[in-house]
Amino acid sequence: MVHPEEEEVWRVFVDGASTLAGCGVGVVIISPSGxxxxxxxxxxxxxxxxxxxxxxxxxxxxxxREVRASRIILYSDSQLITQQIKGVYEAKDDRMLKYLKLIKAQSKNFVDWSSEQIHWEEDEEADALAKMAVSLSKVSTREILHVSRLILSNEEETLPIPEDSWMTPLIKFIARNEMPED
Incomplete structure (x- = not known):
């Protein structure tokens, strides 16, 4: 469990969805300033x-990592995923082991971090974003950034972020407190 000063913690709510219509990911990041x-x-x-x-x-x-957070608490409604990350549950599938390896490698970029399971009702925004991503091929709003293709991380040994990264608008948002133009 992470116990850093509250004002330094970035809270991250995540959810994934896989349906016959497609697959999507939703992430809600809350900065230390809210x-x-x-x-x-x-x-x-x-x-x-x-x-x-x-x-x-x-x-x-x-x-x-892109917004240079040093302390994060990541929240998910998936008991399996949070418990595998914590080492309580064993990952037996090769693909799950690859994900865990990537997560452990990337977690070294933070001073403090933890993953906590929450009730699905506490993860409604991330869930809605994941479901929305499943149903849309393209979206452009001032509130939601969308990437139509996410390279599957389990097929990568590292998590390269290109210089012209999809995360670049986040850095601008944090620096100027404004969202990119549509």
């Missing part, structure tokens, strides 16, 4: 629900 950043990603490849949940965790980690 600003909300909402992200929705459509995953063009077919993944299981657990893989979508892991993709959401990795998207939350990437986003917080």
């Amino acid at each position: 600003e909300k950043i909402k992200l929705a990603f459509r995953i063009d490849s077919r993944v299981t629900n657990n893989e979508a949940e892991y993709e959401a965790v990795l998207a939350g980690i990437r986003a917080n």
Whole structure:
């Protein structure tokens, strides 16, 4: 459990969705000052629900790395994912082991971090974003950033962020407290 000073903690709510219509990820980041950043990603490849949940965790980690957060608490309604991250449950599937390896490697970028399970009602915004991402091929609003293709993290050994990253608008948002133009 992380016990850093409250004003330094970035809170991250994540959820993944996998349906016959597609797969999506929702991330809600709350900065130490209370600003909300909402992200929705459509995953063009077919993944299981657990893989979508892991993709959401990795998207939350990437986003917080981009905004240079040093202390985060990541919240998910997935008991399996949070307990595997904590080491309480064992990951037996090769794909889940790859996700865990990536998460452990990326968590080293933070001074403090933890993953906590929450009730699904506490994760409604991230859930709604994930479901929205499933149903949309493109979206552009002042409140939601969307990437139509998210490279499956379990097929990568590292999490490269290109110089012209999809996260660049987040850095601008945090720096200037404004969302990018549509």
